[in-house]
Amino acid sequence: MSQEPWQPDEPGKREMLRMLQYETIFVTDPNLAEDEVDELVKGVDHLAASAKGKILKVEKWGKRRLAYTVERREEGIYVLLVLEIPTDMVKELDRRYRMNDRILRHLTVRVENEAQLGPSPMMKPRPAEREDLPVEPAAAL
Amino acid sequence: MRMRRSEAGGGGRDRGGKKQFKKKFLFRKKKFCKFCDEKIKFIDYKDLRLLQAFTPERAKIFPRRISGTCSKHQRKLMQAIKRARTLALIPFTSD
Numbered sequence: 001m002s003q004e005p006w007q008p009d010e011p012g013k014r015e016m017l018r019m020l021q022y023e024t025i026f027v028t029d030p031n032l033a034e035d036e037v038d039e040l041v042k043g044v045d046h047l048a049a050s051a052k053g054k055i056l057k058v059e060k061w062g063k064r065r066l067a068y069t070v071e072r073r074e075e076g077i078y079v080l081l082v083l084e085i086p087t088d089m090v091k092e093l094d095r096r097y098r099m100n101d102r103i104l105r106h107l108t109v110r111v112e113n114e115a116q117l118g119p120s121p122m123m124k125p126r127p128a129e130r131e132d133l134p135v136e137p138a139a140a141l
Numbered sequence: 142m143r144m145r146r147s148e149a150g151g152g153g154r155d156r157g158g159k160k161q162f163k164k165k166f167l168f169r170k171k172k173f174c175k176f177c178d179e180k181i182k183f184i185d186y187k188d189l190r191l192l193q194a195f196t197p198e199r200a201k202i203f204p205r206r207i208s209g210t211c212s213k214h215q216r217k218l219m220q221a222i223k224r225a226r227t228l229a230l231i232p233f234t235s236d
Contacts, residue, residue, distance in 0.1 A: 025228055066229040076229065080187075105228050113183035121188040 006050050006092055017086040019053065021111035024083060026097060027104045030063055030075035037077055040103070044081060047093065053085035061122050070104045082117060172209030176218075184217045186224035192231055196222060200232045 024044070028037060037060070045055050061078035070076065085093070090108055097106040111117065176184070184191070195203045195210075195218055202222055205215045225231045 027228060067226075067232040068229055070229055078228075107224060107228055109224070113185075115183060115185065121185060121190070 006047055006089070017088055019084050020087055021056065021117075022083050022085060022090060022108050023080070023111050023116050024093065024106065024108040025078065025080045026106040027066075027070075027076035027078055029102045029104065030073060030077055032077060032102060036102075037079060040100075041079060041081065043096075044083070044093070047089070047096070048083055048085050051086050051089055053083060053089065055081055055083055057082035057117065059120060059123065066104075073104060076104050078122075080120060080122075082111060174209060174211035174214055176214035177211055181214075184214070184221045186221040186228075187230070188221075189225065189230060192218075192222050192225055196231060198235075200235045 026040070028040065041055075041058060048054055057080075059080040061080065063075050063077050066074060066076050093108060094106070097103050175181075186192070195208065197203060202219060203210075205212065208215075210218065222231065226233050
């Protein structure tokens with residue numbers, strides 16, 4: 001992610017903008033090295049910090065098989081971040097994601113539930129892998 | 142499930158029996174919204190196991206008339222499935 005400083009659309013409005021929590025996921029090229037992924041995270045952190053925002057949570061899901069081919073890639077590296085940033089920065093974040101051709105897919109949504117601040121369902125061990133654990137009724141469905 | 146209405150109507154005309162209808166459908170389990178039942182307020186697009194349960198086989202969204210999900214939760218479910226689809230977490234279609 002580029003390191004150029006970010007300016008809000010209307011600087012005078014800066015003080016009026018609310019800080020909100022957002023959850024953002026991006027999927028990168030599977031051939032990126034670990035530190036290249038870290039750099040992308042750092043880029044987001046840098047952007048957030050430029051408006052006194054911060055990263056609340058980083059969750060790396062690692063390499064996952066994509067459900068369908070994206071830009072001829074079958075796999076992608078998933079990174080989930082929870083941020084606290086001013087509302088108008090979402091647009092800028094989105095723009096930077098789109099400009100970065102190493103990012104295949106991205107999504108930024110508001111945090112609407114406390115559950116999103118904790119570890120995501122993706123981090124839970126699968127019941128098949130953990131046979132010592134009883135399958136919870138919610139998971140059995 | 143669509144059968145239910147037409148069969149009931151036809152049966153009523155032919156045999157004139159509410160009894161017939163009752164016999165056949167009295168013990169049908171009533172459908173209920175799984176999310177209301179478990180008091181789930183927030184449907185996470187990252188909860189793949191949950192979403193996959195509602196996108197069987199061809200990865201199409203399971204219709205409300207079959208799953209019994211209430212409209213409120215079906216909307217939220219739809220939103221979650223669509224988010225997961227754009228992230229290539231679950232497929233749009235599969236053959």
